[in-house]
Amino acid sequence: MVTNFQIPPVMLTLQIDSSIPCISPLGEAIHSLCLYATDSTECASQMQLAVIEAINNIVLHAYHNRKGNPITVKWNNENRQLRIEITDFGDSMTAPPIPELAPWDAENGRGWWIINACVDEYDYKVVFCDPQNAGPETGKPVTSPEKANILTLIKHY
Amino acid sequence: MILQHRSHNDIDVVQLSGRFAMADCGEINLSIQDLINQGHGKLLIDMEKVTFIDSSGCAVLVAAYKSLQLKAGRLVLVTSPSVQSLIELTRLHTIFEIFPNQDAALEAM
Numbered sequence: 001m002v003t004n005f006q007i008p009p010v011m012l013t014l015q016i017d018s019s020i021p022c023i024s025p026l027g028e029a030i031h032s033l034c035l036y037a038t039d040s041t042e043c044a045s046q047m048q049l050a051v052i053e054a055i056n057n058i059v060l061h062a063y064h065n066r067k068g069n070p071i072t073v074k075w076n077n078e079n080r081q082l083r084i085e086i087t088d089f090g091d092s093m094t095a096p097p098i099p100e101l102a103p104w105d106a107e108n109g110r111g112w113w114i115i116n117a118c119v120d121e122y123d124y125k126v127v128f129c130d131p132q133n134a135g136p137e138t139g140k141p142v143t144s145p146e147k148a149n150i151l152t153l154i155k156h157y
Numbered sequence: 158m159i160l161q162h163r164s165h166n167d168i169d170v171v172q173l174s175g176r177f178a179m180a181d182c183g184e185i186n187l188s189i190q191d192l193i194n195q196g197h198g199k200l201l202i203d204m205e206k207v208t209f210i211d212s213s214g215c216a217v218l219v220a221a222y223k224s225l226q227l228k229a230g231r232l233v234l235v236t237s238p239s240v241q242s243l244i245e246l247t248r249l250h251t252i253f254e255i256f257p258n259q260d261a262a263l264e265a266m
Contacts, residue, residue: 020179021180023179023180024178024180024209027176027178027209045209048209049211049243052178053211053212056179056212056213104219104248104251105219105223107216107219107220108216110212110215110247111212113246113247114212114243114246
């Protein structure tokens with residue numbers, strides 16, 4: 001007899017500072033969580049890689065390599081689906097870049113290609129926490145603390 | 158991340174172990190570029206013990222390849238499964254010379 005015990009829905013929230021040494025420990029945590037949920041090293045490695053590429057981008061491009069800013073990672077496992085929501089309060093993108101393969105000799109620009117290959121779906125949105133006081137209509141700068149950038153990565157297993 | 162260097166005849170052998178990620182890539186890149194500048198144009202980077210690599214690590218490898226091209230040199234890699242996987246995902250396996258272990262790489266050089 002084979003009995004498949006399902007892991008109940010779980011949501012965990014992790015938070016790191018926007019400094020490069022914090023990224024690898026977070027990656028290890030994501031790998032462990034995904035391995036626990038899926039029992040698949042391939043799935044866990046792909047989610048780890050996607051999250052690290054996303055957070056590398058946040059540290060370098062949203063926070064311009066400045067420490068002292070929060071990055072929140074919500075990890076969710078439900079219905080054989082891993083859902084990781086990464087929130088930052090730095091500079092926003094107008095849209096996620098098209099995942100094109102960089103020329104072989106490029107020394108950057110591979111992150112979104114990798115993210116796209118590692119997950120089944122992703123979504124990027126900018127949420128204005130107080131639409132009365134922030135947003136394009138009011139001309140508030142994109143670095144305004146009233147808004148959050150949210151990248152959601154989804155992988156089915 | 159640990160970087161160990163040794164010379165084998167006129168070949169510089171760099172052995173990396175641990176996580177090859179953005180936190181260490183700046184220093185590793187400097188070390189490798191120094192070796193290329195001072196070396197004989199033959200570099201073997203052994204990543205058999207690398208447990209994780211991201212696009213920053215790939216960038217270090219690309220920079221090493223380009224620097225050696227300028228010296229008419231040669232870069233040879235030994236990969237772990239995770240390194241091989243990312244190199245293939247980014248199509249860099251069509252550029253790099255890759256061997257399954259250090260002995261095979263040294264013999265080929």
